[in-house]
Amino acid sequence: MSLKIGLVAGEPSGDLIGARVLAGLKRLSPALEAQGIGGPALQAEGMDIWHPMHALTVFGYVDALKRLPTLLRTHQDVKQRWLGEAPDLFLGIDAPDFNLRLEARLKASGTPTVHLVGPSIWAWRYERIHFIKQAVTRILVVFPFEEAIYQNEGIPVTYVGHPLADEIPLVPDLQAARQRLKLDENSRVIAILPGSRASEIKVLAPRFLATAERLFKKDPNLTFLVPMVNESRRQQFDAIAREFNLPSLRVLTQSDLLGQAARPIAWDALEACDVALVASGTATLETALFKKPMVISYYLPLLMRKMMTWKSKQARPYLDWVGLPNILAKDFIVPELLQDEATPEKLTDAVWRLLVDERKQASIAESFLEIHHTLKRDTATIAAQAILNVANGY
Template structure:
């Protein structure tokens, strides 16, 4: 009998996670079919997409309101299909606003549900734990501390590690990455990652570029590498770069690499770098797995801060740290310059220290290597086994 797995992923990071789980599922079971909402990586892994991933991808509250009718149509369609022909199990990959609502409907109708990537209740809106308990049959979490959190709340949970820890080499090869970018082995290289969203580039790129201008004054030989996820983001960044020119800066996409490869262009930039100036988000974890000293920054407009405070009922996160490396290490291992501290002067000063303090770089390398080991598991196999156990009623 074929095991049918419903699955929804709503962003590129979820598409990558889900594709690896789908591969693990097919390795664990030869008679299996995955269907729902997904992206190109899931399609390549043998997924039947009823709707493309970008149907759910929104950037901020304004975009969500504009696209609400389409989101509701997509939600209604997949819910109708799965209520009419229930899958063996439903797996929601991240996208908690969409998936937890769908999981609740399906579970109440008798379909077991798995949620992969725990919402950051440890930082914002812990009260969501009650909705999770009602909607989710089994949680799959990426970080070790999350397992204790959900177990304490009586929610079945499996720590599966973070797939980035498997994908990123334990020993980065800086020279090889520089060859792919056509860089001199002896150059001092700063990777600048101002975010993958249009709003992040608009707000953070001017601050980051002004900081880079100051760094170039300190070291005229400094090379700045700015990876861009696609041509649209590069065009947006180039328009800001024209206002704040930085000699020696290279904005790169995958087409600019001198050798072909499957690794994201941001990984090549991180691997080639001596230090990183990065927007808070998944890229901070990637930089840590490449063992690079970094400065984490973010800025929300007053309007966005008011919306977040209204939605969460909080003025600030529960934890004192924002960047994932600091959250995982439970320490300000690397600087976080947020809001009013995210000035070009402060960013330049902290980034110069990251570039030049060799003792700090050595300490960071040791701590990030230990973190890398902690996060390394056979994520695809562990997640697949847990999902199939739920599908077959073994948990």
């Protein structure tokens, strides 16, 4: 039986997750076709890309307002196409502001809808769960604690595990990663991940580079690895980095690892490093799965903070933690330095303490291994089966 699904993934992480789930779907239903919005990973799996994923990539409310006309045109285009010729099922991956509105309209027209990666209602704006109930036929969640949240609200839910936990090895190979990157196996290496969006790099890169400069003064033998999601972000970062004195800084893009296009360059940087300085987000989970100690940081400009507080009616998240590894552990396993705490001085102290404390490194790695086992569930197969069950009316 041939199935046609509509699919929207709006960011690099969603593109990677979507590609793995689409591969799982094709193993169970070889004649399946997918069309919609995605990136290079989904395209490589044979998806018909109507719009590239960067059409949806925004950073916060200010960026969303600037790009609102493009977002509305893209939303209207895919909605009209699918209302005119309905797919057998719609799969929205993350991008909740875009996807949930689309899912609500398609579900109302009779198309089953599945949403993969639940919005972080456990941290911000819990009331969104009522719109989720209206919009989705089933939600697939990637963290174990989320399942009970949706069950309590009567929303069909499946915990599928996190696809990154299936892709990242339980035991990282530091030596192999350093050989691929042509690094000294005995050197001390710090990975710096300031985010994948232009606005994140603009705000976080100067703070992270100032931190690296201070660390370099403590130990001139340190090597700094900075993976960039594409060449545009690399050029943006390089322009900022020229203001700093860091001779051992290496900025990496996918082209630095020829023949390994399926593996994100950030993974090699994380596997090769001793400690990481990471912007809050999915990268913190990747760092944890590579069992690396990290300092989690983030900074939002004042206007964006005020807009978030206004829209959410919250001054801070519901939880005590921001970083995903700490949320999963329900403890401050690794430091979080956010907003006014995210100064180069404090970041330097936090990174240095982790770098020189081998006992702490081992304790963190043990905690992260427990998290990895919890999240490792053969996500692609479980998610694919749940999606096909919805498509077939089960």
